[in-house]
Amino acid sequence: MPSYTAPIKDTQFILHNVLKISEKAIPGYDELDADFTNAVLEEAGKISSEVLHPLNTVGDTEGCRLENGVVYTPTGFKAAFEQVKEGGWTGLDMPEQYGGQNMPYIMGTAVGEMFSAANQAFTMYQGLTHGAASAILAHGSDAQKDTYLPKMVSCEWTGTMNLTEPHCGTDLGLMRTKAEPQDDGSYKITGQKIFISSGDHDMADNIIHLVLAKIPGGPDGIKGVSLFIVPKFIVKEDGSLGDRNGVSVGKIEEKMGIHGNSTCVMNYDSATGYLLGTEHKGMRAMFTMMNEARLGVGMQGLAQAEAAYQNALEYAKDRLQGRDVTGVKNPDGPADPLIVHPDIRRNLMDQKSFAEGARAFILWGAKMIDQAHRAEDKDADGLISLLTPVIKGFLTDQGYDMTVQAQQIYGGHGYIEEWGMSQYTRDARIAMIYEGANGVQALDLVGRKLAQDGGKHVMAFFEMVKNFCKENGDISESYSKEFIEPLKAASKDLQAAGMYFMQNGMTNPNNALSGSYDFMHMFGHVCLGLMWAEMAKAAQAELDAGSSDAAFYETKIATGRYYMARQLPATALHLSRIQTGGDTVMALAADQF
């Protein structure tokens, strides 16, 4: 059985030493001093380790089951969900007005990593609800907010997102679900939606489905899509639950992983729905959920990698196999622990340097969201919009790879289900797919976000990296050589790739789009490089100030050195691929394959 310990010290280091959040002029941040955040994280860590994580294997093994139209979650999920609700965790960063705790998004993110790492399938019930509530908060009428938000913030009612249909995933313009206007202002929704996470279950009194559908007579394609609130049980005027609505579960999908989450086929048969936001502007409203969900999914990549890493590390320290080539390390034992072997180290350092870098990246992104929403900082809004596909695509690809590497440390024990390492890999796999497959993230990044607002945000990013390098170039010779120079080189590669797209993408967009995936990955590496440069700087400052916890900060710097030396140079390979253009990629006609 794997174990999980919340990375509180690392998170605190990022929040306070790197991002220095309580010094930032963002409303709500002044309350986030180190003691306060530590208390929140300690409590969240406890729930993660003691309540959610023990149910992770249970959820994987039992899965959800559909009986007579009712979905049952795995043993223990319901009681655990009650505990999470009672602790107020579901409304951590939601407005007080609706029963939330009004903490900044960055705190929701820090806690969210822990919950996800402990039990991804479980945490999705809450995560989808948060997304749906955010959409209602942003686009709902006051009456809709009053009706749904208090119950959704507390997770007495949970939420879902209904986009995909059997014949359309990414291309939502092909959607067939219909919404026919009724005399009372409501709509009758009819159609089938698939892959609906948390689509139905036994842990909430009501489920609020947000459903994309087309109002007949509206514009063709994606421009004619509207968003509707479709409750499982109709909510009466007094707030009590009325009749069962015309929505039912067709089946639960058998999946590679996240078995504890009910992924449903949902059938809407003249179900009563209420327009959320404006007619035909459903995609805009849906993107409120989707952007948040994409950050949340990027976080899942980190979370699964972190959880898998923790276990791989323990195994590498415990398992005795072979001897250190440079000299026996465990002379009293029959063999040395795996961790003495250089290739095991390489593997562990890959994981460690990824997880810590990714955590900084995610929290930095969450801070930008707070800047945008709480301080109306348009630059932060633009930058996080640019970085959202990078966070989603890069962190889930890399996070998945890290779960595979963690599994590898166990040898054959990683392949059997008994040790739990297969589950991390199987659960992490979905994050590369849902909320927009990573190829779509790359397309969003290169095809849309790069040029957004005249390319202003990507320019600002480069400017920021440049300034960081300039301002910190003379901290020390070693810092300059080990951190600043590699960061400069990687950032230069990224700029060269952007330049290549500008010069060659106009004449043939395939020259840009063929390199979009590589670009997303190199962008991710530059972000993690920047994070490591920031973290090493912050750690060095603590050492220079004579910290009594020198080992922690020295480890941080050594881990950063590894990332800069071994991982960041991947940008050069990505650039070289990008610069070969679209010709070799598009050379074959479809029937030549």
Add this chain to the structure above:
Amino acid sequence: MPSYTAPIKDTQFILHNVLKISEKAIPGYDELDADFTNAVLEEAGKISSEVLHPLNTVGDTEGCRLENGVVYTPTGFKAAFEQVKEGGWTGLDMPEQYGGQNMPYIMGTAVGEMFSAANQAFTMYQGLTHGAASAILAHGSDAQKDTYLPKMVSCEWTGTMNLTEPHCGTDLGLMRTKAEPQDDGSYKITGQKIFISSGDHDMADNIIHLVLAKIPGGPDGIKGVSLFIVPKFIVKEDGSLGDRNGVSVGKIEEKMGIHGNSTCVMNYDSATGYLLGTEHKGMRAMFTMMNEARLGVGMQGLAQAEAAYQNALEYAKDRLQGRDVTGVKNPDGPADPLIVHPDIRRNLMDQKSFAEGARAFILWGAKMIDQAHRAEDKDADGLISLLTPVIKGFLTDQGYDMTVQAQQIYGGHGYIEEWGMSQYTRDARIAMIYEGANGVQALDLVGRKLAQDGGKHVMAFFEMVKNFCKENGDISESYSKEFIEPLKAASKDLQAAGMYFMQNGMTNPNNALSGSYDFMHMFGHVCLGLMWAEMAKAAQAELDAGSSDAAFYETKIATGRYYMARQLPATALHLSRIQTGGDTVMALAADQF
């Protein structure tokens, strides 16, 4: 439901246009003209598609079950196994003397890819038997050969390899299973073995376990390990089956994949065993099996990638989603097929260029085995010994990644079990682990094989690449630019890495071993680069000769161009990592993690 079509044309191209096998002076090769090999491959392809592949999902879904000590294979396996036996496929490359067809190993390999691609879990029953029979063939007494081989060649009896114990996998010196000598020359074997593929099942009358164990009083560690034949049923003098031996199944493991193969915990309780080969020289005998098994596992990496690719390609052609940015391709449909999108193309070309390159690499390797075994070519023997860890490690890592990429093309449909793409990923995952985890392959390559025979074989490899480049540098300007130059550059990177190891590994072996994994991958890329240069040359020769099948050869060259431009340059990244040495990798003390 996925489908599978054997890649006969591609295999024929490699056998005859690239390797020109029937022209080679290797005993048995003169019979392998194009018509003959085509007939064999057609027949094998038919069995693969029609008999084995339809059972692939069945095996995954049902798995094996243990009831009252008896293991039952999934529905249909037994009947299919009978068909395979009757067709003589189990003894394709085994000596006629024991009922085999005496074809060269290269034919067994070409057929093996098809069987593995169609149903890996099923084909393992036969594969393990082949390995065990090879060990008996190489190390058994005449009496042992006469007793076991005829039945094993026909797979009336199957075989297993018993190495791993709960506390030891790679480090077999820690083994506890004991073999106590008896007065009649036999041994009593006692101990527990785990992860025994095909350990027990209902498809054969007897199972011949090859078991590593220690004879008390022998040398410590790995030097005191002997190999034993332990039949499930004792074979009487007249060849008929006698008593049940003291070997039983403890349990069947629950695994991530290859559910159709029974992975057993085997308990030996004073089981009667017969020494195979020499006392205390068990590892040498085991390596006969293991080297063959490693090539077979490398082939599984290719096989799963090929099967997954075929399905991803079909899906990409069928699924309508979005529009080609350079102009609508399917104006009569609601959207264009996925295959128009550049990032889908990148993904498919990665897969295609890997699978075809890997196939050439595997068959080239198989040819070396034939040269070594049939023509006693010591150079070929040395070269394949060097390349075995590359074939195993590189092809299974890359093969796995390709199944993940294939799954990705399906979006959410790739994650649910219904479409079968998850199974390719889950099945392919084991190949990175068994027969020596890939980290161990890298260690074998850098720590042992590079310096073997004074480094003679790696020098010969470089010489061969150099000569190829010299001899073919003036085929045409474009060939030189697109194939020869990239191959030269990659080979130069590989040599520089080897040089780095020589210069820095002496003072500190960690400088070499920290780069072993990267070295294994760059070596694999250079081999695939060489294969693509060979294939492009052979294809161009056909075009120059006015082939009526120009489209096939043009596609081959275009696919090669993709590999050379987009994949081969990975060597530079691997080199840059290697040249950072062991310092960043080994910087942390174990307790600093």
